[in-house]
Amino acid sequence: MSVADLVRMANDIGRFFEAEPDRSVAVAAIASHLRRFWDPRMRQRLLEHVRTRGAASVAGSGEGEAGVASGAGGDGLLPLVHEAVLSL
């Protein structure tokens, strides 16, 4: 599965949980959703992507327009999602 797709799908999940006022609850909920519904291969690939690209600049994220959220980090992920993926 392409990283661009994984990033897009993970951000879609993140946008639902962004409404949660308690940040730690939101991060845990995103991580739980990924664990409960994503095949381990998908999680692993996203985690590798975050580890290698997480520190890169936004301009260098290289993801498709649909995947990148405003405020996304160098890995193209919303900050909440970024945090959740690292907790996997």
Added chain:
Amino acid sequence: MRSIAEHDLGTPPPAETGRVAPPHATQVTLAIDGREVTVPEGTSVMRAAALAGVAIPKLCATDQLQAFGSCRLCLVQVEGRKGFPASCTTPVAAGMKVCTQNDELARLRRGVMELYISDHPLDCLTCPANGHCELQDMAGAVGLREVRYGYQGANHLDAPRDASNPYFTFDASKCIVCSRCVRACDEQQGTLALTISGRGFASAVAASQADTFLDSECVSCGACVQACPTATLSEKSLIQKGQAEHSVVTTCAYCGVGCSFRAEMRGEDVVRMVPDADGMANHGHSCVKGRFAIGYASHPDRITTPMVRGSTSEPWREVGWDEAIAYAAGELRRIQARHGRDSIGAITSSRCTNEEVYVMQKLVRAGFGNNNVDTCARVCHSPTGYGLKETLGESAGTQAFDSVMASDVIVVIGANPTDAHPVFASQMKRRLRQGAKLVVVDPRRIDLVRTPHVQATHHLQLRPGTNVALANSLAHVVVTEGLVREAFVRERCEPAAFAAWRAFVADARNSPEAMEQVTGVPAAEVRGAARLYATAGNAAIYYGLGVTEHSQGSTMVMAIANLAMATGNIGREGVGVNPLRGQNNVQGSCDMGSFPHEFPGYRHVSDAATRALFERHWQVPLLAEPGLRIPNMFEEALEGGFKGLYVQGEDIAQSDPDTQHVVAALQAMECVIVQDLFLNETAKHAHVFLPGSSFLEKDGTFTNAERRISRVRRVMQPRAGLADWEVTQRLARALGMAMDYHHPAEIMDEIAMLTPTFSGVSYDALDRLGSIQWPCNASHPGGTPTMHVDAFVRGKGRFLVTEYVPTSERVNARFPLILTTGRILSQYNVGAQTRRTGNVAWHGEDRLEIHPHDAGERGVAEGDWVGVHSRSGETVLRAHLTTRVQAGVVYTTFHFPESGANVITTENSDWATNCPEYKVTAVQVVRVTEPSAWQRRHAQLDRQQRDLLPAGATRVPRP
């Protein structure tokens, strides 16, 4: 003609405002011909007599319709009363003494029959109703021996015969003007297409304004045919084949209403399908698909011999079952050895039985050793499963269909019941005619918005993709205008979650006025609808794929559950959250553990206790991690990590979004095994073809949208020799599994043993009770019509904050219109079944509905070919100009593969479940003169693949 197996009691049970059983009625005792009879108050004398075993002659009466009192054949005498009252319209009274037969009554009845027969053709021996004609029976019953008036003079014997409908004829010469057909169309179907035109002797049944049946408003449900006491309205199949000699009760294989039918048979030949009056989902009603469109099961396109081939460019080779199974098993094991355990998977079918689905997921989990199993519910109602589980605690609708008869307000969101769930729509319309209020939330003006004797109080015609914005603004009104059912919420729901939700929806940004810009719905309409929903008594929400097939599908399901909880509209009759399921067994396929993360009964694979239970019974270790969903399988295939797929009864190459993407994924696999009735679009990319069996050829159960488990009964041998579950079992054995079921009943016993919500279900129980709504267990031995009665399944109901997040699929200068998709009455999903029936008379091609304004801007006229482009692809359809769609929105159906509706849909999907966003695609529409490049390629592939079939495998001429 009524079913050969049913006994007609003449009039319906009393006080039947709809179908909800009347409250314990007072019992009345009377005497009929000296026999004491006790019946509920309000029962007709005719029905009381029938219940006592006394058959009063009748023609215009039938227990499927309200009494009419026109034929004057059912006259009786009542002691102490004057004259000869009609027994069908006379209610019983305590102490009444009724005489059903004496010389005077006999004389009167003979006189009536004499008049009927004086204007009726006497061709009984060659008449299709012969042997089951009520007129014939009554002539015998009243002892008619002569017709004194002769047959000269004015008569209707030369009245024309209308054979325009593909399935039935209307022979006016045989009509006795009893009005049963007209009343059936009014009361049962609710279309009101038929009428009696003219007066007195000139009275005649007419369809619409004396049109032919095909050209009229008639929707061909067949209720009139069933109601007709003579051969005036007769099934063409009955005319062709003669009377059935036995009947078998089974369940329809079309939509999620799950109608019960009697298959009326001669030997192994289906003479006709007659809806079962005892069927709890349909009460003797049906639609054009279930009753008539079964010709696909015997269509020459059926492939009945297994086939294999090394590559998709090679010709198919017909082989025996053993060779096909051995080849398929060998390929699956070879792929796993080379690419790993997780490189194969399977897709179960919502058209197959519960037992077949259960066996499939067992094959994957225990045989493949992974959790790569998914089902077509992925692309329709997966958000329902997720959203309702998160809020209410169970992945299913809350009510029985009959509950609608107790509703005061009916809210229909993103569903088109009169087309997609027609039999339930008829019941809903019956309730609406009784005065319930209607709110429709839909971008299109669906038929229900305004139909005979039905008019929506509010039609919230929102822009596609703005469901959640609208639901939040409805909730805003409930919360800010003090319409929350506080006591209910306090007692039944989690307080902290409710408080968070209340604060969220109360925010001004969710007000109808603020959201008007987003949804396009006037704020006043939203406020009116919200007040109506919250205050008018019992309010029920019914929704369909217009809710789920969005990037926020799951959010919208939660928003609906929030609304129902906040207004206390859950946990009793007449209310609830009701997903209208698409396919016959989509509820069942989800229940049976088809999802990659869930065992049967919606238990997560990571749940150690459940896993241990299945491991103990199946004697294999099981994975605790979820597997791939359908779209994930495609992605993984394109990445090279997914190489083998076993697809049962689903045509992913037509039904799933972004067709070219799906096809590329299929082409990237080394072994695609398709089990189906036909060489469908997916099979064109397959390496093994395993012939499927139709619902007429196997035993099993289907579970409909109201959680009702009903028996499917085999009425003929499988055409290819094996039922679908037997094929899967053979494959499982070839893979080394110990699987040895002898009958689907044994599979159900295993399901019941391993699934708490099914523990009381067995074939014996189903035979005894007719059907069962799960949960069925020790505390609910007869099943559960209404869920969440005293408490939610999850304990306390959970409100969830449902922020509106616009879809990334937005209109722009390049793609300025929004395409949304849906179904039509006469066709069904990918059309594999209905396209192979007479239903093409109503809908022979998919068309693009476009608003005249948008059409005018593009120089498009009615019937023009138009190219529809999206960022995914392009297809060409003919345009239909209509104001049913708003300007800016176009709409099409997806029943024909050559239409390529899914060539244009995109990879966007629901955030929680990956259910595709079929309902929103940004497109441009232009006038064109030739098919799209995709369509030309598709036509070429279709020709090539047909050429690769063995001679005689299909007898259909190539297009």
